[in-house]
Amino acid sequence: MHEFDLIRQIDSFAADHEDVKVGIGDDAAVTSSHAHKDVISCVDTICEGIHFKRSTLHLSDIGYKALAVNLSDIAAMGGTPRYYLVSLAMSPEWKQEEILEIYRGMNDLAERYGVLLIGGDTVSAQHDLMISVTVLGEIEKSRSLLRSSAREGDVVFASGTLGDSRGGLDLLLSGGLTAPRTEQEHALVGVHQRPEPQLTLGQLLKESGCRIALNDISDGLSSESWELAEASRVCICLEEEKIPVSENATKLFGNETAYEYALTGGEDFQLVGTVAKSDWPAIASAAKEKGIRLSAIGSVTQEGAPQVLMQKNGERTAIKRAGYRHQ
Numbered sequence: 001m002h003e004f005d006l007i008r009q010i011d012s013f014a015a016d017h018e019d020v021k022v023g024i025g026d027d028a029a030v031t032s033s034h035a036h037k038d039v040i041s042c043v044d045t046i047c048e049g050i051h052f053k054r055s056t057l058h059l060s061d062i063g064y065k066a067l068a069v070n071l072s073d074i075a076a077m078g079g080t081p082r083y084y085l086v087s088l089a090m091s092p093e094w095k096q097e098e099i100l101e102i103y104r105g106m107n108d109l110a111e112r113y114g115v116l117l118i119g120g121d122t123v124s125a126q127h128d129l130m131i132s133v134t135v136l137g138e139i140e141k142s143r144s145l146l147r148s149s150a151r152e153g154d155v156v157f158a159s160g161t162l163g164d165s166r167g168g169l170d171l172l173l174s175g176g177l178t179a180p181r182t183e184q185e186h187a188l189v190g191v192h193q194r195p196e197p198q199l200t201l202g203q204l205l206k207e208s209g210c211r212i213a214l215n216d217i218s219d220g221l222s223s224e225s226w227e228l229a230e231a232s233r234v235c236i237c238l239e240e241e242k243i244p245v246s247e248n249a250t251k252l253f254g255n256e257t258a259y260e261y262a263l264t265g266g267e268d269f270q271l272v273g274t275v276a277k278s279d280w281p282a283i284a285s286a287a288k289e290k291g292i293r294l295s296a297i298g299s300v301t302q303e304g305a306p307q308v309l310m311q312k313n314g315e316r317t318a319i320k321r322a323g324y325r326h327q
């Protein structure tokens, strides 16, 4: 593969937009800024062997997911994604046509949310493929939804169902991409390969104007609840029977495994957050109106030392900060 030829081909995915003053082709991209907006920036990387294998994601899914995980972080701030940059490090066995197929998957998602490719980087690696995507987004000044906003008395909520992605990963690791699958199995695999970033929900929560703490679920509900508890210095108490555990995973793997997947499986890219009890009914009905599942799953019981508890049959026990960990 030839670096410059690949970049020329990738350039065909870069759309024209009046806010992109300089896109692919110079030393850096130049975009116009708006005085009344804050910029939201994030970067997440996906690596072959760690985040995907050729047996778990199609080429186009690799691109889709590399962008989706970043759009999920923008969603968790309540923001609107605008631009993205892609850094590729790849070993010689990766063919140009395969890389372009990865870009097609990324472009599918980018087009749906109006996010524009404005640059990146291409280097060789001795082994495997690594894709790092940087997203720049925006939000009205000082309106970002932070992990640190939880307060005593808040309702804790989560979107969608949890544990599906981990269930899908199980099926993919054992059966690969082509095993015959039931509709339920197919649904789990779909969540793992193409999680939907919760941008509509993030923006709905921001638009509400309520004080909301928010985080997205990349490592698992347990880990993300701990991140909220630590950033806000509060105790969060989850109620086990209210957690929206994946119905498909429950049927396929049993109740206990489905709960474990919801708490520690990760990669659901749903949102978990907190809102004042008095604001919860309005938030819940606004989400329902948009067809978004939002469940109350617990409460913020006190401020002070960070803690996460699980209430089951009236008893509360501390839960560990379990979930996916690198290294």
Ligand SMILES: Nc1ncnc2c1ncn2[C@@H]1O[C@H](COP(=O)(O)OP(=O)(O)O)[C@@H](O)[C@H]1O
Pocket (backbone or CB within 6 Å): 044, 073, 218
């Ligand atoms: N290598 C790094 N250098 C600088 N900041 C980092 C690095 N890795 C992570 N961070 C920052 O640490 C915070 C937590 O990162 P992470 O757990 O990856 O968040 P998320 O799960 O939302 O992607 C983020 O603010 C992120 O920008």
Ligand SMILES: Cc1ncc(C[n+]2csc(CCOP(=O)(O)OP(=O)(O)O)c2C)c(N)n1
Pocket (backbone or CB within 6 Å): 044, 045, 049, 050, 051, 052, 053, 056, 069, 169, 218, 219, 265, 266, 267, 324, 326
């Ligand atoms: C082949 C394979 N094995 C295991 C996993 C599971 N997995 C890999 S990384 C990860 C956590 C999310 O990734 P991370 O880089 O921690 O994202 P961040 O928290 O920064 O958003 C999970 C659950 C996977 N997706 N694919």
Ligand SMILES: [Mg+2]
Pocket (backbone or CB within 6 Å): 043, 044
């Ligand atoms: Mg990250």
Ligand SMILES: [Mg+2]
Pocket (backbone or CB within 6 Å): 072, 073, 076, 215, 216, 217, 218
């Ligand atoms: Mg996040």
Ligand SMILES: [Mg+2]
Pocket (backbone or CB within 6 Å): 218, 219, 324
């Ligand atoms: Mg992580």
